[in-house]
Amino acid sequence: MRLTINHDLCLKSGQCAYMQPDLFRLDEGGAPVVLVELLADSDIPKAQDAATMCPAQAIALVT
Amino acid sequence: MSADFDFFDPKFQKHPHEEFRRLQAQCPFAHTDNPWDWYAVTREADVRALLADWELWTSNSGPGLAHAGGGVLVSVDPPEHIFDRRLINKAFSPAQLLAMEGDIVKLVDELIDGFVDKGGGDLMQLLAVPVPLIVIARLLGLDPDLVQQMRPRADMVIHPATPPGKIEMGGQPASPQGQYFQSMIDQRRKMLAAGEAMPSDVLSSLVAAELDGRTLTDEEVMGFMGFLFIAGSQTTTQMIGSVIYRLLQNPDQMEKVRSDRALIPNAVEEGLRYDAPVHGLFRTNTRPTEVHGVAIPEDTKVICMFGAANHDPEFWDHPEKFDVERPYQQTKNHYSFGKGIHYCMGAPLARLEGAVTLRLVLDRLPGLKLVGEPEVISAYVLHGVETLPVTWDAPAPRQA
Numbered sequence: 001m002r003l004t005i006n007h008d009l010c011l012k013s014g015q016c017a018y019m020q021p022d023l024f025r026l027d028e029g030g031a032p033v034v035l036v037e038l039l040a041d042s043d044i045p046k047a048q049d050a051a052t053m054c055p056a057q058a059i060a061l062v063t
Numbered sequence: 064m065s066a067d068f069d070f071f072d073p074k075f076q077k078h079p080h081e082e083f084r085r086l087q088a089q090c091p092f093a094h095t096d097n098p099w100d101w102y103a104v105t106r107e108a109d110v111r112a113l114l115a116d117w118e119l120w121t122s123n124s125g126p127g128l129a130h131a132g133g134g135v136l137v138s139v140d141p142p143e144h145i146f147d148r149r150l151i152n153k154a155f156s157p158a159q160l161l162a163m164e165g166d167i168v169k170l171v172d173e174l175i176d177g178f179v180d181k182g183g184g185d186l187m188q189l190l191a192v193p194v195p196l197i198v199i200a201r202l203l204g205l206d207p208d209l210v211q212q213m214r215p216r217a218d219m220v221i222h223p224a225t226p227p228g229k230i231e232m233g234g235q236p237a238s239p240q241g242q243y244f245q246s247m248i249d250q251r252r253k254m255l256a257a258g259e260a261m262p263s264d265v266l267s268s269l270v271a272a273e274l275d276g277r278t279l280t281d282e283e284v285m286g287f288m289g290f291l292f293i294a295g296s297q298t299t300t301q302m303i304g305s306v307i308y309r310l311l312q313n314p315d316q317m318e319k320v321r322s323d324r325a326l327i328p329n330a331v332e333e334g335l336r337y338d339a340p341v342h343g344l345f346r347t348n349t350r351p352t353e354v355h356g357v358a359i360p361e362d363t364k365v366i367c368m369f370g371a372a373n374h375d376p377e378f379w380d381h382p383e384k385f386d387v388e389r390p391y392q393q394t395k396n397h398y399s400f401g402k403g404i405h406y407c408m409g410a411p412l413a414r415l416e417g418a419v420t421l422r423l424v425l426d427r428l429p430g431l432k433l434v435g436e437p438e439v440i441s442a443y444v445l446h447g448v449e450t451l452p453v454t455w456d457a458p459a460p461r462q463a
Contacts, residue, residue: 029111
């Protein structure tokens with residue numbers, strides 16, 4: 001599973017880095033950066049949580 | 064002590080963007096002593112930096128000047144805040160909104176049915192006030208007719224002149240709103256205890272919620288309900304009012320949206336940027352710090368002026384132009400929903416209500432025009448219009 005952000009949809013609310021700091025960080029402009037692109041099984045629930053909590057629905061888990 | 068600006072000057076409330084521009088250029092960390100000492104940051108870079116650093120700039124002392132203590136979401140930082148957001152997130156998720164869109168269209172259509180023959184009136188009272196109130200009431204599980212009678216006034220809640228302890232964030236038990244909320248909570252608790260199926264709404268989620276093995280107290284449920292009720296109604300009212308007002312004020316922009324409905328989301332977003340429904344919200348520093356060379360002690364109130372960041376010429380091209388063709392990828396970076404951990408949970412709902420209302424206004428009120436100057440809201444951090452006097456071409460009476 002790969003973790004992706006659609007930056008066209010992203011609203012830079014910062015919720016992903018807030019909810020799941022192991023998987024995301026914010027750059028200086030407040031845009032999210034994926035820290036773990038290839039997800040270990042143990043990271044998948046965290047990634048799903050971030051995808052659920054994103055107000056822009058910009059986060060996806062793709063196979 | 065000297066003051067760099069007076070937030071309570073009616074002139075400021077009437078022309079906030081001019082005042083923001085002056086502060087950005089001359090006084091980026093502005094001080095005032097009305098009603099007591101506080102500061103304001105107005106540059107986009109400063110607003111961004113403060114909102115990002117929630118450990119230094121806490122919300123635990125509330126988003127306003129005065130704070131009664133306690134509170135939910137907007138008034139707490141992690142770890143409580145994470146629990147609060149997860150608890151409420153489902154109600155405002157895009158999947159939930161998709162399910163609500165048809166109901167919102169139907170609601171706006173029915174409201175317009177009720178007044179379209181009149182050919183004129185105050186669009187705030189006719190649409191901008193009732194739409195968000197009824198939508199949030201349904202979402203929370205409240206009776207839309209009842210809550211319209213107790214229209215919450217956010218300015219009463221957050222005005223600094225309101226003595227601490229009198230702040231009705233959750234609706235005090237003695238107030239009609241508090242009594243009503245309490246009766247609803249009691250009813251749901253009985254249903255839960257009896258194992259009956261509860262309606263699918265926020266109130267049910269709150270009553271059933273568990274945190275570390277304990278349930279929410281009545282006071283906590285009331286805190287959520289009171290906050291979401293206020294946050295979900297008046298600010299959206301102002302957003303709808305401002306978007307339509309700016310389009311009416313700029314007929315060339317109105318024409319663009321009329322001829323290309325795909326511009327509706329841009330128009331709503333530009334309206335949000337142009338007129339932040341909330342000028343700004345406060346943060347409080349958890350240790351002594353320095354801003355623009357000014358040393359401030361711990362526990363100083365600093366307001367992050369969203370409305371100023373939305374007009375910062377360092378960040379925006381031609382910020383004073385209301386431009387529905389501004390690229391969405393730029394416009395969406397406005398600060399009207401805040402940024403960072405406290406980013407507005409209701410943002411997707413507000414955008415949806417704005418887009419649906421604007422579309423139906425364009426479809427069903429042809430020839431819409433302003434007849435007279437709207438009254439401006441003059442209330443502390445709130446920004447928008449109080450009235451929107453308009454006329455439109457009423458449909459011809461139907462043939463019998």
